[in-house]
Amino acid sequence: MKNFKIKLAYDGSKYKGWQVQNSTSDTIQGKLENILLKLTGSPVDVIGSGRTDAGVHAMGQIANFHIELADDMSPDQLMEYINRYLPEDIAVLSLKEVDERFHARFSANSKTYRYRIHTSKIPNVFERKYVYSYLDAKLDPDLMKEAAEHLLGKHDFKAFCGNKHMKKSTVRTLIDIKIEAIYDQYGLKEVLIDYTGDGFLQNMIRILTGTLIEVGNGRISKDAIPAILNSKDRAQAGFTAPACGLCLMDVYY
Amino acid sequence: MKNFKIKLAYDGSKYKGWQVQNSTSDTIQGKLENILLKLTGSPVDVIGSGRTDAGVHAMGQIANFHIELADDMSPDQLMEYINRYLPEDIAVLSLKEVDERFHARFSANSKTYRYRIHTSKIPNVFERKYVYSYLDAKLDPDLMKEAAEHLLGKHDFKAFCGNKHMKKSTVRTLIDIKIEAIYDQYGLKEVLIDYTGDGFLQNMIRILTGTLIEVGNGRISKDAIPAILNSKDRAQAGFTAPACGLCLMDVYY
Numbered sequence: 476m477k478n479f480k481i482k483l484a485y486d487g488s489k490y491k492g493w494q495v496q497n498s499t500s501d502t503i504q505g506k507l508e509n510i511l512l513k514l515t516g517s518p519v520d521v522i523g524s525g526r527t528d529a530g531v532h533a534m535g536q537i538a539n540f541h542i543e544l545a546d547d548m549s550p551d552q553l554m555e556y557i558n559r560y561l562p563e564d565i566a567v568l569s570l571k572e573v574d575e576r577f578h579a580r581f582s583a584n585s586k587t588y589r590y591r592i593h594t595s596k597i598p599n600v601f602e603r604k605y606v607y608s609y610l611d612a613k614l615d616p617d618l619m620k621e622a623a624e625h626l627l628g629k630h631d632f633k634a635f636c637g638n639k640h641m642k643k644s645t646v647r648t649l650i651d652i653k654i655e656a657i658y659d660q661y662g663l664k665e666v667l668i669d670y671t672g673d674g675f676l677q678n679m680i681r682i683l684t685g686t687l688i689e690v691g692n693g694r695i696s697k698d699a700i701p702a703i704l705n706s707k708d709r710a711q712a713g714f715t716a717p718a719c720g721l722c723l724m725d726v727y728y
Numbered sequence: 729m730k731n732f733k734i735k736l737a738y739d740g741s742k743y744k745g746w747q748v749q750n751s752t753s754d755t756i757q758g759k760l761e762n763i764l765l766k767l768t769g770s771p772v773d774v775i776g777s778g779r780t781d782a783g784v785h786a787m788g789q790i791a792n793f794h795i796e797l798a799d800d801m802s803p804d805q806l807m808e809y810i811n812r813y814l815p816e817d818i819a820v821l822s823l824k825e826v827d828e829r830f831h832a833r834f835s836a837n838s839k840t841y842r843y844r845i846h847t848s849k850i851p852n853v854f855e856r857k858y859v860y861s862y863l864d865a866k867l868d869p870d871l872m873k874e875a876a877e878h879l880l881g882k883h884d885f886k887a888f889c890g891n892k893h894m895k896k897s898t899v900r901t902l903i904d905i906k907i908e909a910i911y912d913q914y915g916l917k918e919v920l921i922d923y924t925g926d927g928f929l930q931n932m933i934r935i936l937t938g939t940l941i942e943v944g945n946g947r948i949s950k951d952a953i954p955a956i957l958n959s960k961d962r963a964q965a966g967f968t969a970p971a972c973g974l975c976l977m978d979v980y981y
Contacts, residue, residue: 484853484854485853486853486854532854534854555849558849558850558851561851563851563853563856563861564853564856565853566850566851566852566853567850568850596808596811597811597819597820597821598811598814598816598819599819600737600738600739600816600817600818600819601737601739601785601787601858602854603816603817605854608816
């Protein structure tokens, strides 16, 4: 058996997220497993670096799988084979053989997700499916940056966890939050937030983003963040920003 | 009556082109005219700089229309009104009052269209609707550039006209053709062709592009271009490249 590591891009708009649920046809993992079953004749388990929610995109999801590969098929040919059968909204960007112990989830050290908030009064026609259209909203990126400082480091992020029945630890380390404001002739056009952390709870980035948006529009004080963290109460944090603005950018090993 | 000039962006994927045909609901012009009828209570003629074909996109289409505007509505408010009622794949980027003699079509001096050919073996997941996916094809951009030199200037472009029954002059001036080749780790990723001219015949850019692609893949010699022009025979030129790769970038006045 050979162990292959792949890097994937997908437009998650149409999918119920990464992980196979009941049917295999509406998840990214399911699409890949169906193609590898067809190629090898046996069920293949494709291990992702983590789940992405329904509607979330990826430019750099990492996964691995173990298969017997015929001697006359090179890794490049395997990548082309998979891409030929994948739908047009999923693509394998690279594929290579790795050590048999490599595990896309357990071996991951950290990940970067990007959240895009489109704030111009002019809708973004060509990227509308990849941004949260918060049209003509007033956001103060400087307030958002100050609030983000309070989130950095190792914290119990229970207040930012979408799963109320989470029994495992909700302690995570946010290594970096980079906020970029882009302007056009009408003012603030887009706010990009890049989150890098050692792991993320369910909906965590979307709740962090909703909270930062509410700081940016003045509904939550930037100085309220430590109290929200300490409360460990989901109701104290901001809203869950929509999935369409979120994209998994990179996984680090 | 005031004369307003607007700049428009649209994802043409779902539309039957710019110009109203039988129904008004499936063209860009029709969508705009319906909104202005609703606003003013009378039919409004929206004049585009030119038609774009079904499936063709725009980042800088220009149009104008004459309406009576209530004194308490500013041009900015008019733009916001139109954008509020437009579907998410059409947007007004700017709007201003202009001289009553301004006519989006007759006043135009020249236009730039961009054609994008995606040639990487990795599909472009996020821009798949805005490029022609000519996957893993071998194209020589230098041959295409040399062929393009023969097309510059004033010529009878009858061989590059999609309308066999064209009765008016098929003489046009191609002011500039800029070809840019973009590479990634696997080789040629994309070829961008920017065409600037004083006017374009039906399907002309798509036939020019199909011809340049056939030069790039070796099926047509770069030195055959003058003979194709002289033949005035559509059958001598290359195929009509698909609409989805084409975008109207700018109109100059």
